[in-house]
Amino acid sequence: MRLLGVALLAATLAAQQPAEQPQPAAAAERNLTGTVDFGYRALSGVGGDFQAYRSVVNLGEGPKLFALDAAFQDPSHRLFDRVDLRMNSWGGDPYNTARLEVRRDGAYRFTADYRNIAYFNFLPSFADPGLERGLLLNQRALDTYRRATDLELTLLPGTRIIPYLAYSRNSSRGHGVTTFVVDANEYPVPHMLRDHSDNVRGGLRLELARLRLNMEGGGITYHIDQQVYTSPERNYGNALRPVFGQTLFLERGNQSLDVRGSSRFARASFNLQPAGWVELAGQFQFSQPDNRTRYGQNNAGSFVDFSRLVLYSSELVALDSRARQPHTSGSFTAEIRPWRGVRILEAWLTDRLHSAGSALLTDQLLASGRPLEAQTLAAAERLSLNYHQQEVSLLVDVTRSLTLRGGHRYVWGNAETPPALIAGQPGPEPELRRHVALAGGTVRAGQRLRLTADLEASPGDRSYFRTSLDRYQRGKVRARYQLRPSLLFTANFSVLNNQNPAPGIDYDFLSRQNTLAAQFTPAGGKRISVLVEYTRYTLRSRLNYRDPASALRELSLYRDNGHAGTGLLDITLPGRGAVQPRISAGGSMVAGTGTRPARYYQPLGRLAIPFGARGEWYGEWRWYALSQPFYLFEGFRNHQFVTGFRLKM
Amino acid sequence: MAWPPPTAKQSHTPPPFRWGADLRGPLSVRATVAAILLCGLAGRPQAPTAKPAAEYAGSGTCAACHEEVAKAFRKNPHQRVGTGREWKGRACESCHGPGAKHAESASAPDILNPAKASPTRSEKVCLSCHSGQLAQLGRIHGGHGRNQIACSACHTIHGRPEQLKLNNAAVVNRQCRSCHTAEWAEFLRPHTHRLIQGAMACTDCHNPHGSSRPRSAQTVSGNEPGCFRCHGDKRGPFPFEHAPVRLEGCGACHEPHGSVNPRMLVRAEVRFLCLECHSNVGSRPALGGIPPAFHDLRSARYRNCTICHSRIHGSFVSRGLTR
Secondary structure: HHHHHHHHHHHHHHHHHHHOOHHHHHHHHHHHHEEEEEEEEOOOOOEEOOOHHHHHHHOOOOOEEEEEEEEEEEEOOOOOEEEEEEEEEEEOOOOEEEEEEEOOOOEEEEEEEEEEEEEEOOOOOOOOOHHHOOOOOOEEEEEEEEHHHHHHHHEEEOEEEEEEEEEEEEEEEEEEEEEEOOOOEEEEEEEEEEEEEEEEEEEEEEOOOOEEEEEEEEEEEEEEEEEOOOOOOEEEEEEEOOOEEOOOOOEEEEEEEEEEEEEEEEEEEEEEOOOEEEEEEEEEEEEEEEEEEEEEEEEEEEEEEEOOOEEEEEEEEEEEEEEEOOEEEEEEEEOOOOOOOOOEEEEEEEEEEEEEEEEEEEEEEEEEEEEEEEEEEEEEEEEEEEEEEEEEEEEEEEEEEEEEEEEEEEEEEEEEEEEEEOOOOOOOOEEEEEEEEEEEEEEEOOOOEEEEEEEEEOOOOOOOOOOOOOOOEEEEEEEEEEEEEOOOEEEEEEEEEEEOOOOOOOEEEEEEEEEEEEEEHHHOOOOEEEEEEEEEEEEEEEEEEEEEOOOOOOEEEEEEEEEEEEEEEEEOOOOOOEEEEEEEEEEEEEEEEOOOOOEEEEEEEEEEEEEOOEEEEEEEEEEEEEHHHHHHOOOOOEEEEEEEEEEEE | OOOOOOHHHHHHOOOOOOOOOOOOOOOHHHHHHHHHHHHHOOOOOOOOOOOOHHOOOHHHHHHHOOHHHHHHHHHHHHHHHHHHHOOOOHHHHHHHOOHHHHHOOHHHHHOOOOOOHHHHHHHHHHHHHHOOOOOHOOOOOHHHHOOOOOOOOOOOOOOOOHHHOOHHHHHHHHHHHHHHHHHHHHHHOOOOOOOOOOOOOOHHOOOOOOOOOHHHOEEEEEEEHHHHHOOOOOOOOOOOOHHHHHHHOOOEEEEEOOOOHHHHEEOOHHHHHHHHHOOOOOOOOOOOOOOOOOOOOOOOEEEEEEEHOOOOEEEEOOOOOOO
């Protein structure tokens, strides 16, 4: 893809050349439009923790194709009417994307999407038992790439019968660190990860005046391959105390996981307008993923099996398992307009997911090379979920500028889960039951003011988890006011208050977000534009839990209060003709206090100097700085300098 | 191409139905009429609202005054409407309604401008063609539909194709940000999905037209949550499932827009995240067993549950989610 990117860049630049000579290139100029943005990024060197920098920012040095956006229109309309190509962040950046769209009106539309996203995560404060001992050994780290390709071909778009075919491939590859868990100890070890899936789907859309039907079928195959291996040195893991007088260690070990699965899925939907005052729509979806797993493990060292109270030196494990998950969903909606300015919305949906798995495991323990004990275990588990929802809303246009809405939602369902693992209790069969009152409104004053409010509240009844929504009130208000053509104000207020007062739970959760934003663009922002956004957020959670060792009731408190802001000032300086330099300055910041205080700054400054009507040079400075008072070793700061050219085609 | 019913101002062009004005009466009557209409549905194209041809001015007349719009519209996918049988040469009027009167008077009230009409009215213009599309199926469930956000709030109808259908992640995100500023602020936190960087678009996870899933979330491979489009290794099904993943979704433990906590977790320490559910004593039935007593939280080993229970999203091998 990189070669393709370079070739396309070269082609684009080549196509750019004729723009300098207006006479012969006049026809081509009309049909090829777009921009290309390329340059070089330099880093000052990362101060602080480089691994944290890579986990959060991860931008590197070197020449880059920052963006390419090109459209070509074929005046002859032979093979295509228009081709669009878009590429972003090529040249070693952690996120590369490309999109190609080719279409010919009434004949076909073809789209190809590609994205490659790096996922690097090495934060020593996360799940690191060595932290107490002053060791920054991340035991859960990842360095992977996720690539996704999506192709879709639609035939005869805009006609009554539209067939389409799509293919998607999604793959991930990389390595990381995980733990090799052997009964009483766990050992951080290298981890190889690889998975991919191929998804094919095709369907037919039927578009009549009052009835639209869509039928789609497809299948997916997927493969997950993971391996854990060890180095020849002894690994003493996290449990350093001797057990039965023996130090536990892992000398060599290997885990291999091979999962192969597939799924068929189908979807059918309709939209029907039997009359001007009613619209009906429905959808049915079905999928049935099914997979088979083969797992092998061998490990040698010094181990203890608490369940059998034996010390052993090596272990062989083999497992064969299967899992299947039929999943059926359906929804039906109706919009009825019985009188002018009155709308009744009815929505109903159901979702049923039943997951069943079985596994056969053989475990052989050896001591000093002699078989000690072998056991074969069979397990079968089942998880099922039945979810239903019914909602009815009434919308009334009280005046031309005011619409009020009220309604009711009823959510109900039940689940069946495997029995509790340790305590041996039978699995609970909890229910979900919730009545929710809905209200809202929209205020419009011409094109200048728009205000929407969404409110819902539930007295609580049955929920699945201690932290689930139970007795809650949720509100959202969004306002947008265009004071002058050049001045726009936006405000958002949202609140969620959730409580579960049941004895033994006593959950109290409150989250608020208030945002104010203003955009000032006099004369369409030709000379100056200003953008300011400010958000104040607070989150408070209070819930008791039971300490497993002491069985005492403790309190889990979580707070996250902070300020987030973005500001950007863009000024065009006086110049000669089209050569008018632009200066931009601003950036964003988050400053939070609470359980994990953090300050994250991303200021920027930019100078752009146009040359001619079709190009500009720019230079940019950015600073990334993360500081966390409780985890100072995870902070970083980094200056970045970018210089490049942006050319119009 | 069914033209939506005109307003009272355009009463010179009688609509096929006047939003139930012909059908007023007890609900049972309307239900009966609906049933009749359902049964009698022929599936044939609706006549383009038998309007006298004299009412239409033709796109050429529109272009005479609205030169810039007409020029931009030539490259717009909607221009194809004017090449079909029903609206041949009248692409502008397929959305704006008959324009002869406006052409004579040059007065704005004499023609429908969906961008300035009430959202219900302008939405109806767009949905007369687009209502059956897959993306629109969850319209009633979605917040935009409920709050009557007009199509023109996000789509520039006359402009270039890329303004009409937003495919560029950065442009999509900018569009969403203009209203959802609070959500945008969540992406300013250190641990987030790569949205600000332009690697992802809001529409990768949410369907702005609405979806039957909470928060208008997208689906993949039929009805699986859209998260599995990228996080395929968490798809399962697992022989040993972790119930919250299926019952509550990823949002039970993660803040998908961004968090100050690593891995976008909703709590700063893993143990609290786990123990808040795994403490079911004396409470009414709720899911979540109790860890055995050897989990001594004074030791750092037991404060980081995912050190041992590393396959927390579900395991192919171990019931304890340890491998």
